[in-house]
Amino acid sequence: MEDWEARAERMVLSQIEARGIRDENILEAFRNVPRHLFVPEGLRKWAYDDNPLPLGNGQTISQPYMVALMTSRLDVVAGMKVLEVGTGSGYQAAILARMGAEVYSIERIASLARSASLLLKELGYPVKVRYGDGRLGLPEEAPFDRIIVTAVAPSVPSALMEQCALDARLVIPLGFPDGTERLLTRIKKGERFKDEWGEYCRFVSLLEGTVE
Numbered sequence: 001m002e003d004w005e006a007r008a009e010r011m012v013l014s015q016i017e018a019r020g021i022r023d024e025n026i027l028e029a030f031r032n033v034p035r036h037l038f039v040p041e042g043l044r045k046w047a048y049d050d051n052p053l054p055l056g057n058g059q060t061i062s063q064p065y066m067v068a069l070m071t072s073r074l075d076v077v078a079g080m081k082v083l084e085v086g087t088g089s090g091y092q093a094a095i096l097a098r099m100g101a102e103v104y105s106i107e108r109i110a111s112l113a114r115s116a117s118l119l120l121k122e123l124g125y126p127v128k129v130r131y132g133d134g135r136l137g138l139p140e141e142a143p144f145d146r147i148i149v150t151a152v153a154p155s156v157p158s159a160l161m162e163q164c165a166l167d168a169r170l171v172i173p174l175g176f177p178d179g180t181e182r183l184l185t186r187i188k189k190g191e192r193f194k195d196e197w198g199e200y201c202r203f204v205s206l207l208e209g210t211v212e
């Protein structure tokens with residue numbers, strides 16, 4: 001099989017750059033993070049394909065383009081403090097860390113939090129993974145310059161809005177009663193928030209509480 005760097009490069013060219021994401025910091029991160037290590041062993045040969053993959057526990061690692069799109073909406077600059085809700089495999093967190101962000105990531109399923117934390121450490125990404133209900137954010141580390149939620153909710157959890165720094169951006173998929181889901185970028189301007197609506201999408205649900 002072709003080596004992973006070549007597969008990652010092809011993924012960047014045909015799935016990410018070709019769809020309009022040109023930010024070199026983002027593209028560089030996707031070339032350098034070994035996505036195959038974040039998917040279950042039996043699925044590695046599909047790791048760089050143009051679709052999401054199951055992680056077990058009913059959860060999924062998002063399609064590479066969706067990770068890139070959300071990263072681009074987040075508008076991350078090195079040194080920013082970023083909170084991710086929904087660690088899953090840890091892939092999105094690794095991309096953000098590779099871009100130089102200081103990343104905190106919360107996961108509600110203990111086994112996923114543990115395995116993502118171990119893998120990120122092994123690969124040298126300094127992500128702080130926390131086990132808990134990310135709907136509550138991480139008050140002890142707030143405020144955050146950027147917040148990304150990688151699970152779908154009916155509305156933006158109020159704790160997350162409260163933990164936004166000045167000029168913060170929050171990216172989250174919101175779900176509507178008719179079953180559609182759409183990416184929302186909420187930007188803090190002074191005491192107010194401005195909303196920008198993006199693409200339709202499909203995510204697993206943001207759930208209450210934790211799973212041992």
Ligand code: SAH
Nearest residue numbers: 086088089091092107108133134150206207
């Ligand atoms: N960002 C992940 C993909 C996440 S899938 C990646 O790159 O692989 C969504 C994840 O959100 C799942 O692991 C799910 O368990 C988690 N999740 C759902 N509700 C949550 C909550 N309230 N707090 C923290 N994590 C949550």
